[in-house]
Amino acid sequence: MKKSALPDPFAQAREAKGYGTVEDQNDPVTMLLRLKDVRKTAKDTKTFQSGAAPGRIVVPSEVSIRDTRQIPFEVDPPMHGEYRALLEDWFKRPEQPDYRESLEEIITELVDEALQMDSLEVMEQFALKLQSRALTLLLNIPYEESETWIGWGMHVFRSEESALDGDKAAILYDYIDAQIDKAIEHPGDDLYSVLLDSEIEGRKLTKEEVKGVMILTFAGGRDTVINAVTNSIAYFAEHPESLTRLDNEPEITAHAVEELVRYFSPLTHMGRVVTEDTQVCEHAAKADTRVSLCWASANRDASTFENPNEIVIDRKMNPHVGFGFGIHKCLGATHARQVLRVLLGVLAQKVKSIDILEQKDNIEDWGEFQRKVGYDSIQVEFHRKD
Amino acid sequence: MAKITFITSDNETIVAEANSGSVMELAKDNNVNGIDGDCGGVCSCATCHVHVAAGDFDKVGAPGEIEADMLELEDNYNEHSRLCCQIDISDAIDGVTLHVVN
Ligand code: HEM
Ligand code: FES
Numbered sequence A: 001m002k003k004s005a006l007p008d009p010f011a012q013a014r015e016a017k018g019y020g021t022v023e024d025q026n027d028p029v030t031m032l033l034r035l036k037d038v039r040k041t042a043k044d045t046k047t048f049q050s051g052a053a054p055g056r057i058v059v060p061s062e063v064s065i066r067d068t069r070q071i072p073f074e075v076d077p078p079m080h081g082e083y084r085a086l087l088e089d090w091f092k093r094p095e096q097p098d099y100r101e102s103l104e105e106i107i108t109e110l111v112d113e114a115l116q117m118d119s120l121e122v123m124e125q126f127a128l129k130l131q132s133r134a135l136t137l138l139l140n141i142p143y144e145e146s147e148t149w150i151g152w153g154m155h156v157f158r159s160e161e162s163a164l165d166g167d168k169a170a171i172l173y174d175y176i177d178a179q180i181d182k183a184i185e186h187p188g189d190d191l192y193s194v195l196l197d198s199e200i201e202g203r204k205l206t207k208e209e210v211k212g213v214m215i216l217t218f219a220g221g222r223d224t225v226i227n228a229v230t231n232s233i234a235y236f237a238e239h240p241e242s243l244t245r246l247d248n249e250p251e252i253t254a255h256a257v258e259e260l261v262r263y264f265s266p267l268t269h270m271g272r273v274v275t276e277d278t279q280v281c282e283h284a285a286k287a288d289t290r291v292s293l294c295w296a297s298a299n300r301d302a303s304t305f306e307n308p309n310e311i312v313i314d315r316k317m318n319p320h321v322g323f324g325f326g327i328h329k330c331l332g333a334t335h336a337r338q339v340l341r342v343l344l345g346v347l348a349q350k351v352k353s354i355d356i357l358e359q360k361d362n363i364e365d366w367g368e369f370q371r372k373v374g375y376d377s378i379q380v381e382f383h384r385k386d
Numbered sequence B: 001m002a003k004i005t006f007i008t009s010d011n012e013t014i015v016a017e018a019n020s021g022s023v024m025e026l027a028k029d030n031n032v033n034g035i036d037g038d039c040g041g042v043c044s045c046a047t048c049h050v051h052v053a054a055g056d057f058d059k060v061g062a063p064g065e066i067e068a069d070m071l072e073l074e075d076n077y078n079e080h081s082r083l084c085c086q087i088d089i090s091d092a093i094d095g096v097t098l099h100v101v102n
Helices: A011-016 A035-043 A079-087 A088-094 A099-118 A122-139 A145-152 A164-187 A193-198 A207-219 A223-238 A240-248 A250-264 A333-350 B024-027 B054-060 B065-072
Strands: A019-022 A029-032 A270-274 A279-280 A283-285 A290-293 A351-365 A369-384 B002-007 B013-018 B049-052 B081-083 B097-102
Touching: A011 A223, A019 A207, A035 A290, A088 A099, A088 A122, A088 A333, A099 A333, A099 A351, A122 A145, A122 A193, A122 A207, A122 A223, A122 A369, A145 A164, A164 A193, A164 A207, A193 A207, A223 A250, A223 A333, A223 A351, A223 A369, A240 A250, A240 A333, A240 A351, A250 B081, A283 A290, A333 A351, A351 B024, B002 B024, B013 B024, B049 B054, B065 B081
Parallel strands: A029 A290, B002 B097
Antiparallel strands: A019 A029, A270 A290, A279 A283, A351 A369, B002 B013, B049 B081, B049 B097
C-alpha cells in the first residue's frame, strides 16, 4: 500500500447490501453506499430533507451545540432556491481571470517558500495557509485577515479530543458576529456587506441568516480544501510522473482535478432526515430517522468507475459526487476547483519531486467503517526543477 | 468543420463552428448562456444539458449508459436529452441545432 493511498473501507458492504450503519448520540445513521442510491436520494428532497433541526444532518450531529441554521445547506425547497439564487453569482467569481491571477500569486509564493525549506509539515505550513489566503478572495476581504484564521490553527472546528467541542466552535461564531457588526457599521464590497444588503421575498436578510451563510463558507470550505490540497501533495510525492504529465499536457488539468476530488472525497458523507416511512435499497427507513449520502463510497462504485481505486489522472468519464449532487451540490465548488487547478499548474511548473519524510494518517471512525480521509500531519521535502 | 446552432432558454440563437473538442467547450468559448460546464467535461455536473432538435438526434446519437444514468435524474429530461460535454465535434454533427435546457 502506497503511503498516499486512501483505501476504500466501504467496498464489501456496498456490494453485499448497499448500506452501513453508524451510531451517533442515539440518532443512528443509515449510510447509503451505492452511487445510484446516493444520487436518487439526493434528488428526492421531499422524502429526504436537509431542513430538519439545525445540525441534525451533520454526522456527528451538532444539534446539541448550535441553533444557527446553515444556509442554504439546511434549507429545503422552495426557500433553498431563493437563497441559492442570491448566492450563485458571487460564488462563480472564481472563474474570473483576475481572481485566478490572485490565486496564482498566493500559491506561487507558498510553493516557492516550500522549495526553500529543508522540510515542512504540509497541513499547517502549506494547506492551512493556502486555504485561508484563498478564502480572502472568495469573501473579497483584505489578505491580512487570513493571519487571524491561520492563527486559530487546524482545529477550530474539530478538536483533537472529540469531534464535538462547543467552545472551539464559539471562536468562529463570535468572530463572525463581530465581522457582521463591523460590516453593518462600515459597509463595503465584501460578502458580509453584500449579504446584509440583499433581499429575499421582498425583505432584507436578517443578521441570523447572514451568519448562517457565513458560517458555512468557513466551515464547509476549510477541512475539505485543506485535505484536498494535502492529499494532492502526498499523491504527487509518490507519482512524480503525473507532475511531468501535467507539465507537458496542461490541458488535462481540469480532468485531473475532478479525478483527485473523486478519489479523495474530502467530505465523506452528509445526512438527510427521512420525512415519511420509505425504503432505501430494500432497507426500511422510518420517518424521523437519518440516512446519509456517502459520497466517498459512491465514488468508488465499480459498477460505474473502472479501476475505482486507482487515480487515473486524465479519467474522461468521471460522474463523481465528490461535490455532492442535486440542489445542494457544493456552492464552493467553483472556488475549490480553481484552487486545485492553479495548485496543479504551479506544482507541475516548479516542482521536480517531493519526498514524504513522516506521516500520521487521519482516520475517521464511522462505526463499522474506518476511513482515511487525509493526515493529522505529514512532513515532506520539496525539490525544485533544475 | 462542424457548424452548431445553440438556442438558449431565453431564445437567443448562437451559431458557432469548430473542428475539434467537445460541444460543451464550443458553447463555453462562445458564451452560450445556460452551459456552465462546471466539471470541465467529465460527465459529473450536468450543467451542459441540451435537447437535440428532433430531426438531428440520429446525427448526434444516443447517450451511453453512464451519461443516461445522469440524465434520467435531471429536471426537463426527455428522449432528446444529451450532456453536450459528451458530444465530440466532428463533420458528422455539422448543422445540428441544440436547445439549451437551463
Ligand atoms: C474540495 C473541497 C470541497 C468539497 C469536496 C466539498 C463538498 C461538498 C459536498 C459533498 C456538498 C453537498 C452537501 C449536501 O448535499 O448536503 C457541499 C455543499 C456545500 N459546500 Fe462544499 N465542498 C468543498 C469546498 C467548499 C468551499 C470552498 C465552500 C465555500 C467556501 C463550500 C461551501 C459549500 C456550501 C455553502 C454547500 C451547501 C450548498 C447547498 O446546500 O445548497 N464548499 N460541499
Ligand atoms: S460539463 Fe459537467 S457534465 Fe458536462
